[in-house]
Amino acid sequence: MRSLSGGDPAERPRFGPVEELLPFPLEFEPNRLLAFLDDGLSDRRRAALTARLREWEPRLPVAVEIVPGGEVAKSIDAWRQRALICRDRGIDRRSLLLAIGGGALCDGVGFTAATWHRGVPWCALPTTLLAMADAGIGGKTALDLEALKNPIGAFWSPEAIGIDPSFLESLPARELRSGWAEMIKAAWIGDAALFEQWEATPPSASGSVSDLLRAPTREELERVVEVKLKIVECDPRESGPRRVLNLGHTLGHAIEALESVEAPRRTHGEAVAVGMAFAARHAVARDPSNRHPLRLLRLLDACGFETAGPTTDFDALLSLVRSDKKCDGDAVTFALPVEPGRVDLVSTPLSALRDTLRSGAVPHPPR
Ligand SMILES: NC(=O)c1ccc[n+]([C@@H]2O[C@H](COP(=O)([O-])OP(=O)(O)OC[C@H]3O[C@@H](n4cnc5c(N)ncnc54)[C@H](O)[C@@H]3O)[C@@H](O)[C@H]2O)c1
Ligand SMILES: [Zn+2]
The missing domain is CATH 3.40.50.1970 (Rossmann fold)
Structure with a gap:
């Protein structure tokens, strides 16, 4: 039944x-x-x-x-x-x-x-x-x-x-790239070896830093799906651990919401890529001794994603974050990239996110 x-x-x-x-x-x-x-x-x-x-x-x-x-x-x-x-x-x-x-x-x-x-x-x-x-x-x-x-x-x-x-x-090249944002997210969360494989050879059509991305192999797709299934199996109703899948989405959704009234719009994957880059910067701002999150920025860069922090109205973005399901008053459960294969869920005051949004302090990673 x-x-x-x-x-x-x-x-x-x-x-x-x-x-x-x-x-x-x-x-x-x-x-x-x-x-x-x-x-x-x-x-x-x-x-x-x-x-x-x-x-x-x-x-x-x-x-x-x-x-x-x-x-x-x-x-x-x-x-x-x-x-x-x-x-x-x-x-x-x-x-x-x-x-x-x-x-x-x-x-x-x-x-x-x-x-x-x-x-x-x-x-x-x-x-x-x-x-x-x-x-x-x-x-x-x-x-x-x-x-x-x-x-x-x-x-x-x-x-x-x-x-x-x-x-x-x-699929148009832009939509293919958009999908790679979630592929990279999944590998970072739960398949460090796959992430490292793409770090060594970015999934661009030519195998080097390029604007055009290739379609994933069936094995890559299956591994990424496996990451999500494992997490969903443990927490089908998103009561806790499943929230790691929100990596890049707290800010990503806010950007999408803001842009739906202000053209031009980003695709979901493009917004999530900016959100993941922001999450990586925020992780380094919290713990400057851990440089691993910069690897996420670097791979997004190599795949041609925009990784610069959003320069739009921070107050409007944060008020959209506040209306997010994951937000409780002035704190949000933020998925923080720590190292490939590890994302921590951290209750984060919106003021701390604002500090990272404001500061251009975190250096852009060298290629
Ligand atoms: N339920 C979930 O767990 C979950 C997870 C991630 C994202 N999402 C949602 O998924 C949505 C984004 O999905 P998306 O990136 O697939 O975008 P989309 O569904 O908006 O599709 C993008 C464009 O591609 C077109 N299209 C679809 N298949 C095509 C094909 N084979 N060839 C050419 N064009 C094709 C569509 O008509 C559309 O114009 C967002 O709304 C996001 O919130 C949901
Ligand atoms: Zn998504």
């Missing part, structure tokens, strides 16, 4: 070509299937997916809806649209939703699954690097509220996750 919180949050994704993966939703014997496809996928991809899904028609009713991907998929209006589609397609608790798209679409469809009829099962086929490495895994679903990132959400895991790295072939 299904649990009341969706599927297993530590469900291992299956890897393979989408044509081979796709029958997986049928294993759950739904009475009907409603697939939401990210409109960022190419026409060719969408047509092939639709044709494949329609092959199941004799066995069950299949509906395929192409919906806007990107952050807009996490708006309340997009949620309302999906709920209306669920109503019109007769989705009930024995039906299955399928999200095929980026992290935002997976978050949004996951939240639709969590809330429609108080929870219907769903499966995810993440199609961006960031979604394969992070967003599609672990069962957190969310919507944004105006400028605030993810204040509305539910823990509602997909029944199954399929990863076909060939989706990355159509």
Whole structure:
């Protein structure tokens, strides 16, 4: 029987070509299937997916809806649209939703699954690097509220996750880099050997410092997913240890929120990279004898991320940090990078973050 919180949050994704993966939703014997496809996928991809899904028609009713991907998929209006589609397609608790798209679409469809009829099962086929490495895994679903990132959400895991790295072939270079931010985060948190491998040879297309990043190998992707699964397994509801996954996100989310009203916007990964660089600077400011955090800055630099501290309005940023879920009054649980394989969770007064934001004191690491 299904649990009341969706599927297993530590469900291992299956890897393979989408044509081979796709029958997986049928294993759950739904009475009907409603697939939401990210409109960022190419026409060719969408047509092939639709044709494949329609092959199941004799066995069950299949509906395929192409919906806007990107952050807009996490708006309340997009949620309302999906709920209306669920109503019109007769989705009930024995039906299955399928999200095929980026992290935002997976978050949004996951939240639709969590809330429609108080929870219907769903499966995810993440199609961006960031979604394969992070967003599609672990069962957190969310919507944004105006400028605030993810204040509305539910823990509602997909029944199954399929990863076909060939989706990355159509991903714009900027989105690929964005995904590398979460890859680097995961390696720093839980796979020091992988981090060191990238330190020695940055994942740029040429193997040296470069603007273009390569797609990860399947092994790299699997190792990063493993880091997240291990953490989620220990703390599925983020009551404590899972918060290490927020490395770079305290400031990253605040930057995203601030920029949603001020163009131009950064991608999620770009904002998290600035947040991780800030976290590294803050770690060195707290303990100047530990230079390891500078290694995180250096790898982000080598991958072409912007690592300079934000120069925008510090007060506005900190007031957004204050409204973060991880904030308790004037202190925030801050994920502090200590060394590869180690992140400490430290209750940090906002005033201390302000000091680091203000000071340009921490030297930029030499290449
Ligand atoms: N639930 C979680 O645990 C978790 C973890 C990390 C991030 N997130 C969320 O994930 C979101 C970011 O996800 P993202 O980086 O995937 O961005 P995204 O979903 O916004 O996708 C980026 C762009 O790529 C397009 N796209 C999707 N697949 C494509 C493909 N194969 N080829 C070409 N274009 C494609 C999308 O339409 C969109 O325009 C944020 O909202 C973030 O909060 C959630
Ligand atoms: Zn993230």
